[in-house]
Amino acid sequence: MIRTALAAAVLSLASWSAAAESLTIVSSLPRTGSANAQTTSMINGIKMAIAEVGAKVTLGGVEHTIVYEDWDDASPERGAWDPAVEAANADKAIRNADVMAYIGTYNSGAAKIAMPKLNQAGLAMISPANTWPGLTKPGIGEANEPMVYRPAGNVSYFRVVPADDIQGAVGAQWAKELGASKVFVLHDRELYGQGIAKMFKLNAEKLGLTVVGFEGVDGKSGNFKSLINKIRSQKPELVYFGGTTETGAGQLAKDMAAGGLTAKLMGPDAFYNSALMTSAGDTALEGRVFITFGGVPPEQQTGKGKAFVEAYLTLYKTEPEGYAIYAYEATKVTIDAISRAGKKDRAAVLAALRATKDFDGALGKWSFDENGDTTLMVMSGNTVKAGQFSFVKLLGQ
Amino acid sequence: MSTWEIILQLLITGLANGLIIALIALGYTMVYGIVELINFAHGDVMMLGCFLALTIVGLLGGEVAAPWLAIGLMLLLVPPFCAALNWMIDRHVYRPLRNAPKLTVLVSAIGVSFVCVNLGMFWGGLPMEVFGGGAQAASAKSFPDLLGYHNLLGNDAVVQLTSKEVMVAVITVPLMILLTWFVSRTRLGTAMRAVAQNPTAAQLMGIDTNRVVGLTFIIGGALAGVASVVAALYTTSISFQMGYRNGLDAFTAAVLGGIGNLPGAVLGALCIGLARAVMEGWVPNGGQWSNTVVFGVLILVLVFRPTGILGSRVREKV
Structure with missing residues (x-):
């Protein structure tokens, strides 16, 4: 009896002191299943960002402890993110008045569930x-996007990675650098591929390239030989395919080689991904294929990014995975926004995040735009050498 | 490219693709003519033939030094394999259901198709060098480009007629002539035509119908086997899902030409090949509409001429 009372007293004391001088940041990432290696590295990045400020932030003269909680949005049955778990995580975060920021998700599909709730x-x-x-x-996406994720009518979601469509813009720039003046644009008629192809076309035209064709193709058709003939008659120096290895990327490379299209x-x-090599073989790809990729390899980071990679290596004795630096950056900008907000208030933190300008972080100097996207567009350009992906620039x- | 050059080019690619579809369509239409069964597994038998072909090339060591030897070996081994497979499917799945309602056989044909597709996926997942070490069972597999790129009209010529297109014609056309001769001139061919016209009467005349049906499946399978080697060499890429698309094209060709009719199947297949070539190679942004056109034509033919293009003019079904 006495012990229970004592425990209750201690508990209430703890919760009282927590309410007064601490705030919580949670992350919702798939910890169970195949993404685990990536998310473990990401959580290391989050912990590093919090440790760098001593897990403390001063708001209106009062020192607040930053409490971090690592939540799993995957379930063992699925071995990947689970809509039910993601929804429960979002609800749990909303109910806990101490939570000031929600870091996540890893999968865009999971974001679609959490975004409207948190908004x-x-x-x-x-x-x-x-x-x-x-x-x-x-x-760019479906007709009701992104307003369907913003029931409150404002932006409360931010991301520190460049979105897929940036690849179209970056690709057009690279195509020009590679010496192309005439380009033929193909897409697989799917949401992802068509969106990127449209952005490529738009930006290629802005850069003064001539788009000699813009066509949707049937990725399941046996071969593209007739299509190759049509492309050949337009004499483009580069063919852009907004598509995937499942929708005929390998077949296209093969038919270009087989049709004598250089x-x-x-x-x-x-x-x-390795399916490209399996489906096209090395010879059809060598020196022909150029790929834009969202992440920048750790060994290519410079300045603060390089410092992060080195600190990570000393601390965890292993190279960070591709997204660890983005998790680190997301946490850094969150802590920065909380301290700029100056008080433990969700609305103030949101306003501070929206106002983020020229943040000098590990990824470089960047801002959030009016949609909550990063202004950074840095990607890596890759090619295939001897059956392996190889970083170009x-x-x- | 001038208009004539474009037309010539479309003819070359369209006919090459059409001839491959025709070989598969012949197997479809023969089986239908004899037992009135749409053998949905036919395209998948052809797909498994492609995997055997790639396995043979792989065992010979990938990029082969003597391509003609490899092609010869494939043509020697793959058609018997597909023929045996097709015969086995008939013997163990369709024959026990010969007197069952048509729908039962049709559904079991779809079932066999699923079994074959999954076999193809397992095959592609074998840890062999040619399958990319089996790392990606489901991804399309690169087939070595044994014939390379040789434009027979000269490397600078605008119109391309490559050794691949010639190979397609050289292998498929004689085979079709041979088949026509076999069906119209030999004793077994006559028996096949008799069974197609009236199985009961044929049996009363002393024809072993089960043997004739088995033979039909063997010939159809062998044709699919040849088609698989030709298709693999021509498109230089195979996948466990290719049977569905090839089967659908061949089935459409058979119906278009008049199902059960041999010249009709070839004619239908050439029409489909040419229609696709025109849509993909000439109509701006037409590639995404090629299926719409092919199936649109099929619907029109079925509405105004339900027996297909040649269906009513030729009386015999084989």
Whole structure:
């Protein structure tokens, strides 16, 4: 009896002191399943960002402890993110008045579930990994995007990674650098591929390239031989394919080689997996294929980014995974916004995040635009050498 | 490119693709003519033939030094394999259901198709060098480009007629002539035509119908086997899902030409090949509409001429 009373007293004391001088940041990432290696590295990045400020932030003269909680949005049954768990996480964060920011998600699909809930509650969400353009940008994704994620009518979702459509813009710039003046643009008629192809076309025209064709193709058709003939008659130096290895990227490379078409082939990050080699073989790809990829490899980071990679190596004795630096950056900008807000108030934190300008972080100097997107466009450009992906240069700087 | 050059180019690619579809369509239409069964697994038998072909090339060591030897070996081994497979499917799945309602056989044909598709996926997942070490069971597999790129009209010529297109014609056309001769001139061919016209009467005349049906499946399978080697060499890429698309094209060709009619199937296939070539290679942004056109034409033909293009003029079904 006495012990219970004592425990209750201690508990109430703890919760009272927590309410007075601490605030909470939570992350919702898939910790169970195949993404675990990536998210473990991301959480290391989050912890580093919090440790750098001593897990403390001073608001209106009062020192607040930053409490961090690592939540899993995956379930063992699915081995990947689970809509039910993600929804429960969002609700849990909203109910806990101490939570000032929600870092996540890893998957764009999961973001679609958490975004409207958090927006309604006025809680800031910062994603280190979502790349689906429709989450923030009007006119690229589905017709009701992104307003369907903003029931409160304002922006409460931010991301520190460039969205997929940036690949179209960056790709057009690279195509020009590679010496192309005439380009032929193809897409697989799917949401992802068509969106990127449209952005490529738009930006290529802005840069003064001639777009000699813009066509949707049937990725399931046996071969593209007739199409190759049509492309050949237009004499483009580069063919851009907004598509994936599932919708005929490999077949296109093969038919270009088989049809004696010497134009280069460029594609987005959906080319960047080993299925490309399996389906096209090394010879059809060598020196022909160019791929834009959202992440920048750790060894290519400079300045504060390089410092992060080195600090990470000393601390965890292993190289950070691709998205760790984005998780680190997301946490840094969150802490910065909380301290600029000057009080433990969700609305103030949101306003501070929206006002983020020229943030000098590990990824460089960047701001959030009116949609909550990063102004950074840095991507890596890759090609294939001897059956392996090989880094060529940084793009969009 | 001048208009004539464009037309010539479309003819070359369209006919090459059409001839491959025709080989598969012949198997479809023969089986339908004899047992009135739409053998949905036919395209997948052809797909498994492609995997055998790639396996053979792989065992010979990938990029082969003597391509003609590899092609010869594939043409020697793959058609018997597909023929045996097709015969086995008939013997163990369709024959026990010969007197069952048509729908039962049709549904089991779809079932066989699923089994074949999954076999193809497992095959592609074998840890072999040619399958990319089996790392990506479901991804399309690169087929070595044994014939390379040689424009027979000269490397600078505007119109391309490559050794691949010639190979397609050289293998498929004689085979079709041979088949026509076989069906119209030999004893077994006559028996096939008899069974197609009236199975009961044929049986009363002393024809072993089960044997004739089995033979039809063997010939159809062998044709699919040849088609698989030709298709793999021509498109230089195979996938476990290719059977569905090829089967659908071939089925459409058979119906278009008049199902059960051999010249009709070839004619239908050439029409489809040419229609696709025109849509993809000439109509601006037409590639995405090629299926719409092909199936639109099919609907029109079925509405105004339900028996297909040649269906009513030729009386015999084989």
